[in-house]
Amino acid sequence: MIEKIWSGQSPLWLLLLPLSWLYGLVSNLIRLSYRLGLRKSWRASVPVVVVGNLTAGGNGKTPVVVWLVEQLQQRGVRVGVVSRGYGGKAERYPLVLDAQTSSTQAGDEPVLIFQRTGASVAVSPVRREAVQALQNLAQPQIIITDDGLQHYALARDYEIVVVDGVRRFGNGWWLPAGPMRERTSRLRDVDAVIVNGGTPEAGEIAMQLLPSxxxxxxxxxxxxxxxxxxxxxxxxxxxxxxxxxxxxxxxxxxxxxxxxxxxxxxxxxxxxxxxxxxxxxxxxxxxxxxxxxxxxxxxxxxPVDAKLATPAADKLLSDILSLVR
CATH class of the missing domain: 3.40.50 (Rossmann fold)
Structure with missing residues (x-):
């Protein structure tokens, strides 16, 4: 049902519009407060790259994080990953993952990233604390955040948005009438847009999820x-x-x-x-x-692996490596 509402196939999205206007108002006020300096973003001592999305639901974000971490590791870069740890309930935060950490503690996506890449991973509802924990323990050269595009309390040096190339942005409305966390105008401010499947538009990087x-x-x-x-x-x-x-x-x-x-x-x-x-x-x-x-x-x-089209993927990696250097 939710897919029909968000795609506009069901007229029920009209009933949810008042809640969407409220969501959009709060979202815009939060972002504006950081842009005007009324709230301060905390900046890490190493570059921070955000991999996020504009819509709710699976867009292929975590495979992109895994791909990016592996690509940087192959080039000799020490990478740390931070996450909100959605779905996990740790006894205390920040939680730095090890081989015994369960998805019940950290959430499924952080554990998946840790198992696939071996990178240092930390979770916390306050992402700054997760970054600080990694800096103290692992001394990464760069931090990748799994999600967190709308978490403006953490300053970032590079923003990547992952888009479902088939569903795109549905009816274009904010939650809950539509799938949007932020409107598509936000894409003008990000550094790269990766499109999972479908047909990418001009300036977007094509990606496929390939099963093994x-x-x-x-x-x-x-x-x-x-x-x-x-x-x-x-x-x-x-x-x-x-x-x-x-x-x-x-x-x-x-x-x-x-x-x-x-x-x-x-x-x-x-x-x-x-x-x-x-x-x-x-x-x-x-x-x-x-x-x-x-x-x-x-x-x-x-398992599935993200495969990004070249030469756009090479340019993205070059840009991020320049932040490390």
Missing amino acids: QAVNLLTGEKRDASTLNDVVAMAGIGHPPRFFATLESLGVKPISQYSLSDHQALTEAEVAAFARPDQTLLMTEKDAVKCRAFAHANWWFL
């Missing part, structure tokens, strides 16, 4: 997804249809599909109920982060 082999949660075995039998698909991400479309492109035809809420907490009993032991439960990597501690032998996940 499926991985067994329990053993680490890898197989082509198309060789898995009796597949039941599960996706607890911002936009589950994207995952199901990826499976279809690989020739996987699930017996059934389950769409879960983004950042939804999962228990062993809940996940085990989706598929019988003689079936294959195939999930996203983000879901797998939450299920590793109680994984079953028939549970698999499908």
Whole structure:
């Protein structure tokens, strides 16, 4: 239903307009207060790059963070990542992740980034505190923030916005009548716009999410997804249809599909109920982060990697490396 409202297909968005006007007013006043100097942004001693979005829902932001971290690491740069840690509830903040940190503590996306890249990752509702923790412990040369485009309390040196190239900006209205956190005019101020799928417009960087082999949660075995039998698909991400479309492109035809809420907490009993032991439960990597501690032998996940078009991607990396130098 929410997709129909945000796309304008359902007239219910009209009923939500008053709330959207209020959201937009508050959002604009917050940003204006920083621009006028009524509120002060805290600046780190190293460059800060924000990877965020203008809309709610999954746009492919976290794969872009992973791609950027890996690209910088390959060039010898020490990278730190900070996040709000949405969905996690730590005993205290800031929380610097280690091999024992669970998604229940830190949220699924920070744990995924830590496991994929090995970079220093810290979470805190106050992102400044997460940055300070990393500076004290890991001494990174650059900080990447996973989300936080609208968190103006943290000064930034480079802003990247990730856009869903198929859904774009829906009906263009602020939450909750539409998907917008900020209006599209904000794009004029950012340094780069990355478009996930669809057809990029002038000046935008094209990106694709490319799946690799499926991985067994329990053993680490890898197989082509198309060789898995009796597949039941599960996706607890911002936009589950994207995952199901990826499976279809690989020739996987699930017996059934389950769409879960983004950042939804999962228990062993809940996940085990989706598929019988003689079936294959195939999930996203983000879901797998939450299920590793109680994984079953028939549970698999499908990693995806961001691939950005060149030479625009090379220019983006060059710009960010210049901040480090």
